[in-house]
Amino acid sequence: MSNTSFVRVSDLYKIYQMGNQEVRALDGVSLELQEGSFNVIMGPSGSGKSTLLYLVGGLDWPTSGQIEVDGQRIELMDENQLAQYRREKLGFIFQSFNLVSSMSAEANVAFPLRFSGVKKAKRLKRAVSLLERMGLKERIGHKPTELSGGQQQRVAVSRALVNNPSLILADEPTGNLDTTSGTIIMDLLKELREEGKTILVATHDPRMLQYATNAIFLIDGKEVTEENYKKTIQQQG
């Protein structure tokens, strides 16, 4: 089983020192994600979901522990290697979409390919075909402010896919969306998983569990079993 692990996290700690107080955002987490799996991290607010996602994505450095993705040790990489890793292997989706507000949908989707040195014509062709797939053919030239939240998130998904990544990291992708738009995004993620991509989603949304091949429950920076998780949630009301 460990042979096919695409992501392997061991003994991961992220500790923030706030004055004389210690915040353990991640308190010794170990995980293995299979290639082509749909992984959902559930947990209450402040449990460390985003922190875990960002560390796997190489957007931050752990206090200690190891992160291995596709055989590469992320926590040992320098900034250039991390940039290359994100450029080639990763697609990020955020709760707040994080589109560049001055750019059209098309330009936003094509943006990552600028940093990989892809020629303009090729970039735009790829962006347009992804937006078509997301049902946004008519919205190619629209700025983010001219799009609904659901449409913006589909633009963001297109952008995450433009470099054909093997790992998709999504931080509450449905958090700002209504039920229908949320479902569309979840269906899209399922489709991507079926194409062989590995998915890691952090969410509050229990509906996401229906799509998951693997669920991870976090409380106070620690992984817990589903039963313990449910118990804790109920106790907290």
Add this chain to the structure above:
Amino acid sequence: MRFSDLISLIIDNLGRRKGRVLLTAIGVVIGTAAVVTLVSLGAGLQKSATSNLWGINDLSSIQVSPGYPKYEPGMSFNEADIKKITPAVIEQFKGMKGVKQVIIKDNIRGGSLLKYGKMEGWGNFNSVSVPDIKDLGIEAAQGVTVVEKGQVILGSQYKNNFYDPNQKPGKEPEQLPDLFGKTIDVQFIKWDNEGNQTIRRAKLEVVGILKESRSEHDWSMYINNDEMLKVNEWIAGKRIDFSKEGYNNVVVQAISPDVVVELAKQITELGFQAYTPQEAVEGINSFFAIMQIVFGGVGAIALLVAAIGIANTMTMAILERTREIGIMKAIGATNNNILAIFLGEAAGIGFLGGIGGVLLGWAICAVVNALGSSLLASGGGGGAGTQLNAIIPLWLPIFSVAFATVVGLISGLFPSLNAATMVPVDALKYE
């Protein structure tokens, strides 16, 4: 990232904040315009100062005269001690490295009286050994600069040389007409040892009037060199042997102003007196070089203030776009990419401001020049005053735009480095 993509991204980014870019660039525009205007004014003042002081702009000429021994008390004057400029010496000068030509100047050795109508004047006759007196660096305002026998070329101030000997008090003085093309009567005068004077009459046709040069040429009259020799031999009453007497006044012309000082030194070492405006001009040049540096410095201070403006704008822009920086990092931008983008924007503001500043500076110089020449025109056209004139040296616009760009680059450096080295997750979480 491709360079062309980088440039287009920078242009897009500047384009979406037009208002702020414009306001920031205005600081650079003013600074650059100040540099361009002040340096150009400095260059203009320098030019007019040098040309005022040395009527002729001919910096490649050396005036050579015979060398006299240093006088010491009790020393008896000995003709043999005079270092004379004989034809052999002329040949020696001609053989020196860097000499273009040697012009022998001569003048009348007796008296002369000019007459035109009722008006009389004194002659101040000169001649040169070359056919065209243009070689001295002077030009004709009317007519020619080549003078044949029976002809004369007058300096620009010739009218001041004439007067009416029968002028009655209270009567309007007679005006001398323009003598160009007219013929004047000349009396060459010599005296013998008893003081008896003999007169030799000649008629000279005025074939040229010289342009004003604010030098001794304005008061000179040029006749043909052979005619001069004849008159002088008549005055001396014998043939003149220049290999014994030497010439009084010789102009050694160098191929370029660069070698003049060195040539003058060599001639002085041979025992002759050599005078060149070069040394003085060099002194003036270095004075104006300092003035230009001071002027440029004032402009540079203005640019420095503009630089602070750019730094401020970039810092603000980077704060506002912190999230965007996080996004760019998340989608694979390297620190160098981010650095290049923000540095490029800062340099772009400097570049645009620089171009605007050069245009504004150029416009100011044009206005200054227009005002300067209209003031001059209303001043009666005497032209002897210092002309307020801005000259934009060719290197200045290029240098100014480059300098403004570098100013932008430097002021953007610190904010851009900050942007580039942000931790991605912090940038993404920034509200």
